[in-house]
Amino acid sequence: MNHFTYHNGELCCEDVRIKDIAAQVGTPFYLYSTATLKRHFTAFESGFEGMAHQTCFAVKACSNIAILNLFATLGGGADIVSGGELFRALQAEVEPQKIIYSGVGKTGKELREALQAGILMFNVESPQELDRLQAVAAEMNTIARIAFRINPDVDPKTHAYISTGLAKNKFGVPVAEALQEYLRAKVMPNIKIVGVSCHIGSQLTQIEPFIEALRKVKAFIAQLEQEDIQIKYVDMGGGIGIPYDDEQPPHPTDYAAAVRAELTGMKVTLILEPGRVLVGNAGILVTEVQYTKVNSGGEQEKRFIIVDAAMNDLARPSLYGAHHEILPVHAPAAKERQRADVVGPICESGDFLAKDRIMPEVQPGELLAVMSSGAYGFSMSSTYNSRPRAAEVIVSGGSFQVIRQRECYADLVRGEAVSALA
Ligand SMILES: *Cc1c(COP(=O)(O)O)cnc(C)c1O
Numbered sequence: 135m136n137h138f139t140y141h142n143g144e145l146c147c148e149d150v151r152i153k154d155i156a157a158q159v160g161t162p163f164y165l166y167s168t169a170t171l172k173r174h175f176t177a178f179e180s181g182f183e184g185m186a187h188q189t190c191f192a193v194k195a196c197s198n199i200a201i202l203n204l205f206a207t208l209g210g211g212a213d214i215v216s217g218g219e220l221f222r223a224l225q226a227e228v229e230p231q232k233i234i235y236s237g238v239g240k241t242g243k244e245l246r247e248a249l250q251a252g253i254l255m256f257n258v259e260s261p262q263e264l265d266r267l268q269a270v271a272a273e274m275n276t277i278a279r280i281a282f283r284i285n286p287d288v289d290p291k292t293h294a295y296i297s298t299g300l301a302k303n304k305f306g307v308p309v310a311e312a313l314q315e316y317l318r319a320k321v322m323p324n325i326k327i328v329g330v331s332c333h334i335g336s337q338l339t340q341i342e343p344f345i346e347a348l349r350k351v352k353a354f355i356a357q358l359e360q361e362d363i364q365i366k367y368v369d370m371g372g373g374i375g376i377p378y379d380d381e382q383p384p385h386p387t388d389y390a391a392a393v394r395a396e397l398t399g400m401k402v403t404l405i406l407e408p409g410r411v412l413v414g415n416a417g418i419l420v421t422e423v424q425y426t427k428v429n430s431g432g433e434q435e436k437r438f439i440i441v442d443a444a445m446n447d448l449a450r451p452s453l454y455g456a457h458h459e460i461l462p463v464h465a466p467a468a469k470e471r472q473r474a475d476v477v478g479p480i481c482e483s484g485d486f487l488a489k490d491r492i493m494p495e496v497q498p499g500e501l502l503a504v505m506s507s508g509a510y511g512f513s514m515s516s517t518y519n520s521r522p523r524a525a526e527v528i529v530s531g532g533s534f535q536v537i538r539q540r541e542c543y544a545d546l547v548r549g550e551a552v553s554a555l556a
Pocket of ligand 1: 192194195213236237333335336337371372373374407408409410411509
């Protein structure tokens with residue numbers, strides 16, 4: 135359910151016509167609906183009502199501070215994976231005691247910054263990281279609260295690039311080695327063990343892999359208890375999928391019910407790190423058609439719709455072959471439809487937003503909406519081909535606000551210098 139719907143043939147975001155935003159902001163731009171963001175957050179939360187839990191939005195999915203702040207005002211925390219994301223979360227007024235720090239490569243500087251901020255917990259991903267964290271915390275004369283991210287070796291049945299909980303993935307500590315690490319951590323003077331975490335992948339469309347992972351976590355917690363190590367937080371990570379095409383991901387409340395059933399009787403606080411499921415369908419990418427052309431001469435004619443957004447703006451189609459619905463902002467009167475590739479201006483054949491898609495016939499100057507682009511959209515964008523990054527806009531009711539200005543050419547060369555060396 136989202137708030138991008140047609141009224142009198144014009145695609146709107148809540149009560150605002152998208153063409154009116156385009157006229158003021160230009161294209162391409164990302165557009166988010168406040169009502170959809172709120173709805174997704176509260177729907178997700180409702181499943182865990184009455185349970186001790188904390189939802190920490192995965193910042194990497196959509197990092198704009200307006201979005202982070204919106205979730206913070208609804209009680210959300212943040213799951214961060216870099217010093218930059220910590221900075222964003224703090225700028226957005228996320229409470230430090232609701233911040234979780236995940237990721238395999240935390241630098242000494244990043245650990246220091248997070249300790250300084252007083253975050254809730256570090257999800258430690260290797261023995262060496264534990265040693266470094268102990269050293270940094272000792273230097274700062276403070277205590278670091280930790281969980282180990284354990285790798286449960288569960289197949290999430292998703293795209294290989296976004297699977298993270300298999301033994302062959304770089305993430306976490308194998309269950310078999312984790313006990314030894316907890317025992318090491320237990321006697322470290324500046325480390326306090328508080329949790330166990332796991333995150334098995336993204337865009338999962340089934341509940342079973344989550345439950346399989348949770349059972350392994352539970353069995354592991356029982357082992358820890360025998361060693362007199364008490365666990366306060368069970369961090370289930372994120373990963374619930376959304377419908378991009380014809381996927382049928384579990385409803386968040388079904389996911390919550392399954393997790394709740396598994397945790398009955400355990401005195402722990404559940405931590406959740408949803409990303410995509412909160413923002414994916416709350417954002418779109420709006421782009422303008424520049425040209426259309428037909429390349430004949432091959433085995434068959436090939437039609438192209440060339441737009442002003444590209445793989446630098448939305449990488450998912452190129453990167454994962456991901457499907458994004460593409461809708462005309464002005465609903466076509468004549469239903470003439472043709473198969474076409476929707477492509478950007480970047481000098482790469484991998485630069486496409488859709489391949490072999492049945493599209494209404496469109497003319498240069500028309501606007502298209504690339505749906506379900508709220509997650510891993512702007513946050514994965516780059517300036518490849520020296521294309522300034524797109525603007526980000528949010529709508530609430532009948533109003534809209536630019537929450538990130540379109541970059542300009544000067545932004546592209548910020549920090550660069552013509553070399554003075556001969
Ligand atoms: C990416 C990530 C998430 C969020 O994943 P989604 O699939 O967007 O829900 C949560 N936790 C960790 C550790 C991650 O790396």
